[in-house]
Structure formats: structure tokens, C-alpha cells
Amino acid sequence: MVTARDIRQAYDQSFSSLDLNLSQASMIGYIAENGPMNQTELAAALVLGRAAIGSMVDQLETRRLVRRVPDPDDRRVWLVENTSAGSTLAVEIIRVDEQLRRRLRDGMSRAERQQLADFLVRLSANAATAAGGIGDLSPPNEIETHTPQTGDIND
Amino acid sequence: MVTARDIRQAYDQSFSSLDLNLSQASMIGYIAENGPMNQTELAAALVLGRAAIGSMVDQLETRRLVRRVPDPDDRRVWLVENTSAGSTLAVEIIRVDEQLRRRLRDGMSRAERQQLADFLVRLSANAATAAGGIGDLSPPNEIETHTPQTGDIND
DNA sequence: ATTGGACTGTATGGTGCCATACGAAGTGCA
DNA sequence: TGCACTTCGTATGGCACCATACAGTCCAAT
Numbered sequence: 542m543v544t545a546r547d548i549r550q551a552y553d554q555s556f557s558s559l560d561l562n563l564s565q566a567s568m569i570g571y572i573a574e575n576g577p578m579n580q581t582e583l584a585a586a587l588v589l590g591r592a593a594i595g596s597m598v599d600q601l602e603t604r605r606l607v608r609r610v611p612d613p614d615d616r617r618v619w620l621v622e623n624t625s626a627g628s629t630l631a632v633e634i635i636r637v638d639e640q641l642r643r644r645l646r647d648g649m650s651r652a653e654r655q656q657l658a659d660f661l662v663r664l665s666a667n668a669a670t671a672a673g674g675i676g677d678l679s680p681p682n683e684i685e686t687h688t689p690q691t692g693d694i695n696d
Numbered sequence: 697m698v699t700a701r702d703i704r705q706a707y708d709q710s711f712s713s714l715d716l717n718l719s720q721a722s723m724i725g726y727i728a729e730n731g732p733m734n735q736t737e738l739a740a741a742l743v744l745g746r747a748a749i750g751s752m753v754d755q756l757e758t759r760r761l762v763r764r765v766p767d768p769d770d771r772r773v774w775l776v777e778n779t780s781a782g783s784t785l786a787v788e789i790i791r792v793d794e795q796l797r798r799r800l801r802d803g804m805s806r807a808e809r810q811q812l813a814d815f816l817v818r819l820s821a822n823a824a825t826a827a828g829g830i831g832d833l834s835p836p837n838e839i840e841t842h843t844p845q846t847g848d849i850n851d
Numbered sequence: 852a853t854t855g856g857a858c859t860g861t862a863t864g865g866t867g868c869c870a871t872a873c874g875a876a877g878t879g880c881a
Numbered sequence: 882t883g884c885a886c887t888t889c890g891t892a893t894g895g896c897a898c899c900a901t902a903c904a905g906t907c908c909a910a911t
Binding site for chain 1: 858859860861862863
């Protein structure tokens with residue numbers, strides 16, 4: 542937990558020069574790489590709730606970094622896309638991200654990082670099953686139909 | 697980060713039967729194992745700010761689980777100690793903790809856990825130095841005189 | 852055509868934590 | 882003996898996120 546906080550802090554600080562926190566930067570970067578998407582998809586990608594995404598979009602929209610455009614196929618949904626200012630910022634974000642990643646990886650081999658990722662996934666799985674049955678010893682239920690997709694912000 | 701959240705959630709849920717969250721349980725457990733201590737020490741041990749500790753003590757004090765007693769040697773400080781109810785609860789806390797630890801370790805060898813801990817410490821160190829110099833390439837300053845003590849809630 | 856269920860984004864209230872600023876009390880130095 | 886400096890706990894305001902409930906919309910089945 543402490544490590545997670547340290548890393549988040551390092552990211553927040555790195556992005557503070559761009560006046561963004563980690564989540565905001567992730568959103569802009571993610572849109573830059575995957576194109577406009579609706580808020581529910583963003584929430585899934587960034588592992589946040591829909592409400593949190595909504596208020597993030599609010600903030601970034603007032604700063605003209607992203608923009609809500611109606612989805613022509615579904616009047617319920619907004620497509621969130623980067624403005625030109627947002628796109629410009631995105632390349633900087635990705636640059637900073639890669640730079641910080643390099644510093645975090647410092648002294649860790651590729652194999653080690655792979656193993657670390659593996660450990661974390663296993664821990665998460667254990668935590669999830671543990672959260673399922675509290676005091677009981679019941680077998681793990683069918684709660685997790687969502688084997689966490691790689692391709693998120695792992696690595 | 698996601699893993700950290702999952703673990704915290706598992707802990708919170710495990711302790712919810714005792715009507716405690718992870719931080720509260722950690723505090724009572726820590727006092728139970730190390731004896732009464734002042735709030736600054738508690739903050740360092742639980743890796744929280746002093747203000748957060750203060751309000752936690754407030755909560756637990758109204759529930760008569762801990763108690764503030766004046767430090768005879770320093771009139772600024774309160775020593776926080778478990779009440780008898782708190783001590784009773786502590787053994788339950790430790791039991792739940794050990795049980796959950798076992799479930800988290802599931803499928804991980806002792807060597808693997810050791811290695812994981814090592815990775816996390818290294819990552820934290822990297823994050824700390826990265827947080828020191830943002831865009832500059834200056835050498836790490838003397839900010840971190842506090843090599844994170846083992847003996848906390850690692851393992 | 853209507854209705855029920857599933858899904859989208861929003862509103863609201865709550866939680867846990869931080870950063871900052873403060874008064875009170877201790878400590879070192881002239 | 883006085884005066885700065887530090888340290889302790891507290892107060893305040895803010896942030897990021899969650900859970901829940903809700904209105905609007907889509908879709909499938911009658």
C-alpha cells in the first residue's frame with residue numbers, strides 16, 4: 542500500500558508541471574491512444590467509478606482539454622474526445638510517463654518486472670476471493686467474471 | 697495501485713465484522729503489540745499524518761476502545777493505550793489479520809513473498825528519488841533520511 | 852404499442868486522507 | 882532570564898474516490 546502511494550505521488554508530482562494529477566493525465570493519454578470513447582468505457586479502463594469519471598471530464602472540459610460530443614448512435618452517451626489543446630498535451634504526457642517509468646524500473650530487469658506484475662495479479666485475485674467469503678469457508682463464488690484484462694495500465 | 701486497493705478492500709471487509717477499518721484495526725493491533733505510545737509515533741508506524749491519527753483516536757475513544765492518558769514526562773503529548781475492551785478486541789484483530797494474511801499468501805512461496813517485498817521496497821525507493829527531481833537531472837538530495845524501517849506492517 | 856429490464860450519465864452524501872496553520876509546551880543558547 | 886526554535890496535538894479546508902439513487906434512453910418480448 543505504501544509503495545502504491547509512493548508511486549502515485551511520484552506520478553502526481555511529475556504531472557504537476559502540466560497541472561494534472563495521475564488520473565487526469567491517464568485519461569487524456571488513454572484517449573489519445575485509443576480515440577474518443579464514452580465515460581463508462583473510460584471508467585473501466587482507468588479502474589474508476591462512472592461518477593468519478595464524470596467529474597473528471599467536467600474539470601478537464603472547463604479547461605478545454607477534452608470535449609463532450611453526443612454519440613450519434615445512442616442519445617444516452619457522451620463521447621469524450623481530446624481537444625487540439627488536449628492532443629498537444631497528450632504527447633507531453635506520454636513523454637513524461639515514459640521517463641518516469643524508466644526511473645521506476647531502475648535496477649529491475651525485464652524478467653523481474655514481469656514477475657512483479659504476476660505477483661500483483663495473484664495478490665489481487667487472492668484479495669478478491671478473500672473479500673468474497675469473510676468468516677465462512679465457502680468456495681469462491683462466480684463473482685469474478687472479469688479476469689482483469691491485461692492491456693490496461695499494467696507493465 | 698489496483699492491487700493495493702483490492703487488498704485494502706479485503707482488509708476493510710474482513711474487519712467490518714468488528715466494525716473497524718484497516719487503519720483503526722492496525723492502530724489497536726499495533727498498540728496491543730508495542731504498548732501505549734504517543735500520536736506522532738503512531739503516525740509514523742501506520743504511515744499516516746498526525747492529523748489523521750488524531751481523528752482516528754477521537755473515533756476509537758468515543759467507542760471506549762482506546763484511551764488518552766497524559767504523558768508524565770511531557771505535558772504536550774498524550775499516550776494512547778487500549779482499554780480493556782480494546783485489548784480484548786485486539787486478539788480478535790490479530791486473529792483475523794493472520795487468517796487474511798494466509799489467504800493472501802495463497803499459492804505464494806516464502807521465497808516469492810520475500811522477493812515481492814524486495815521489489816516493492818525498490819520501487820518505493822525509485823519513486824522517492826524520482827519525486828525528488830521532476831524535470832531536472834539533479835542528483836538525489838538528502839531529503840530521504842528516513843530509509844523506511846522494516847518492522848512496520850510489511851511482510 | 853407497451854412494458855420491463857438493462858444501460859448511460861448525473862446528483863448526493865459519505866469516507867479517508869492530506870496540507871496548512873495554529874496554540875501550547877518543551878529545548879537550546881545568549 | 883529571556884528568546885528563538887522545535888515538537889506535539891488540534892482545527893480547518895480541500896481532494897479523490899466510492900456507493901447509492903435517479904432520470905433518460907435503448908432494446909427485447911410480449
